[in-house]
Each structure stands twice: as structure tokens, then as C-alpha cells.
Amino acid sequence: MIELLGNLSEHLGLPVNASSHGHMLDQMNGWVHWLMIILFVGWGIFFILTLVKFGFLNKEKVDCEGVKSHAGTYGEYAVILFEAFLLVGFAVPLWSLVKTDLPDVTDETVEIRVVAQQFAWNIHYPGIDGKFGRTYATLVDEEVNPIGLDRSSPHGADDIVTLNQMHLPVNKQTIIYLSSKDVIHSFSLPEMRVKQDAIPGMSTPIFFTPIMTTDEFLLEIKGSAREGKGFEIACAQLCGNSHYRMRGFLTIDTEEEYNAWLDEEAELLEEEGDDDDW
Ligand SMILES: [Cu+2]
Structure with a gap:
């Protein structure tokens, strides 16, 4: 029943879902829409009834005592109960599940940093050692070091920084x-059902698991208006x-593709390092 009513979300024109938690948010969306449909239809009927009863048809019979029936009050209570049910039963547990219950970090977890700026996304990977180097505001150079990464800090030498290009492995x-x-x-990653404010001076963790590679996604949207765009x-x-042009690109790879991409980036980094020696 819960799922059946939630399936309304399939008809709302939402983007394809490509994350493991996305269907829960979509279901919630479906439920909220049911409430809104009921309210819209209910209020619409009430409005028309009011027009008919107290308006053009019945002008002489209008009295000044107002309504005596309690139907309206009961209706309001029913709406409050349903809203409380949605909030306590669905929204609060879901919020904690997708926003506040940070998963444990294991060897399998992919951890990256994203630093937003006007008007680009800087993506910071920890490199082979799995640990981020330090960053300092004083080292920021918009041309060559947009996040102020200290390459000489512990773990900093192998870090990978990309501009507007994010790669992630599927199912991790x-x-x-x-x-x-x-x-x-x-x-915002619409297909991952992820959206989070990036606030200067704060590091906000967000977490999700992609369940569809870019290749699978491109097949899925074939024939739609989105065709060809990852x-x-x-x-x-x-x-x-x-x-409007602050746009990045996300590629969801298979495990092998992802590792190959990381290797490629690491090689590029090495070449750059060689250039510096010259
Ligand atoms: Cu922006």
C-alpha cells in the first residue's frame, strides 16, 4: 500500500533515479502529492459548494449566524493527522537515513572533497594513499592551485584535483x-537525489551510493529529451x-574504469611534476 501510493512519483516527471536511496525520496514525494491532490480537490469542492449555497442561487436565504456543522473542523483535524503521519512516520526517519546517519568509513568507501567557487566545482581526490593533503587559503592560486593544496604536506603529493570533472565507481x-x-x-546531483548547500567555512558531509553507470544511464534515457547527456x-x-554556467560533469564508472581513470590522473600528475623539475 505504502509503495503503491508512493508510485505516483513515477508520473511526476522526475529525473531517472540512479542512487540506492533515491526511490525512498521519490515515494515520499508521491505521498505528499496525494495529500496535495486530496486538499486541492477537497478545497475546490468546498469553494464551489460555498458559491452555490451562499452565492447567486440562494441570495434570500443567507443568514448571519454562520455555519453550524462541524464537518470543516473534523476535516482540518484529519489533514493535521495526515500531515503529522507524513512528518513523523516518513520524513523524519528518512531525513536521518539520508542526511544525518553518516555511514562508517571502510576501505571500500570513496571519500572526496568538493570545493565550490564562483563559478566552478573543484573536486579533490585523496590519491593512492587514501588521505587528503592539507589545504591553505594562502596557497590558493586561481590558475594552478584553486583549492590551495599543499603538495609538500603529508599525503598531499599524490592528491588529484580536477575542475568540474567528477568520477565515481558504481555501487560504492x-x-x-x-x-x-x-x-x-x-x-545538486538530480539523478542521485542529492542536494546540499555548500557553505563557506563549513565542511558538510553528504553520502549516497550510485547504482547506475553513465553508460547504463545513457541507454536508459535514449529517446527522451535528455538523450546523449550524461x-x-x-x-x-x-x-x-x-x-547558470556553474555546471560540472559526473561520470559513474565500473570499478575497472574508475581505477583506470585514477591511474590516468595520477600519471598526468607525475608528468606535471616532471615539468616542474625542468
Ligand atoms: Cu553556484
């Missing part, structure tokens, strides 16, 4: 530590005059 728990360099942005990172918070 991902934790993103999100922050911002300037104003408030909002990190996952994107959108900024969902008006953050300045070029907010």
Missing part, C-alpha cells in the same frame, strides 16, 4: 565533504551573475 558508498570558497552554492552537477543556489 560515497562520502563527499562539501565546502565553498566564496558564497553559498548548492551542490550526469551533471548543477549549482542549485543563485550564486552570482554566471550561476
